[in-house]
Amino acid sequence: MYQLILSxxxxxxxxxxxxxxxxxxxxxxxxxxxxxxxxxxEVVKKYYEYKNTLGYLLNRMGYKQGYDLHIAFLLPIPxxxxxxxxxxxxxxxxxxxxxxxxxxxxxxxxxxxQDNFISRINCVKxxxxxxxxxxxxxxxK
Numbered sequence: 559m560y561q562l563i564l565s566x567x568x569x570x571x572x573x574x575x576x577x578x579x580x581x582x583x584x585x586x587x588x589x590x591x592x593x594x595x596x597x598x599x600e601v602v603k604k605y606y607e608y609k610n611t612l613g614y615l616l617n618r619m620g621y622k623q624g625y626d627l628h629i630a631f632l633l634p635i636p637x638x639x640x641x642x643x644x645x646x647x648x649x650x651x652x653x654x655x656x657x658x659x660x661x662x663x664x665x666x667x668x669x670x671x672q673d674n675f676i677s678r679i680n681c682v683k684x685x686x687x688x689x690x691x692x693x694x695x696x697x698x699k
Contacts, residue, residue, distance in 0.1 A: 560692075562649060563630045566682045569694060578621050578693040582612055584631040584683075586656030587663035605664070612668040612691075621693065623669050626678045628694040631661045632686035644687075652683040665691070 564571060588605040633656075635647045662681055666673045 567680050573696050574694050575697045576695040580691040583689045586660030609668045628680045630692040631683040632690050634689040635685045647685045648687050649684050652685050658683050
């Protein structure tokens with residue numbers, strides 16, 4: 559699985575310093591309104607829970623964000639997919655919502671207060687039977 563994802567990201571296994579495998583279902587960034595301060599929409603509560611959990615898990619793993627971000631978002635296969643096609647969907651490219659930029663934005667919100675130091679983002683989103691986030695830390699040259 560890692561080899562396929564690395565090839566999609568254009569990376570080689572010899573360039574990898576560490577792999578962070580986070581068992582959490584990826585979630586896209588949620589746009590908030592002023593009313594969310596007192597209304598407390600369920601989707602906003604879920605987003606903050608996701609953000610806090612992801613930040614906690616990454617801190618426990620000792621993850622530090624560098625200048626480059628190489629990340630794979632493995633999203634769940636929809637229940638509407640037939641049993642016959644279910645296996646075909648595993649590790650195939652994901653072309654539905656959430657958008658990849660919203661996934662990255664939610665991830666960065668969880669990891670760092672300021673993300674202006676990141677100069678390169680390399681990401682892919684795939685369907686998977688085991689939804690999670692995989693981060694590849696590349697050796698600095």
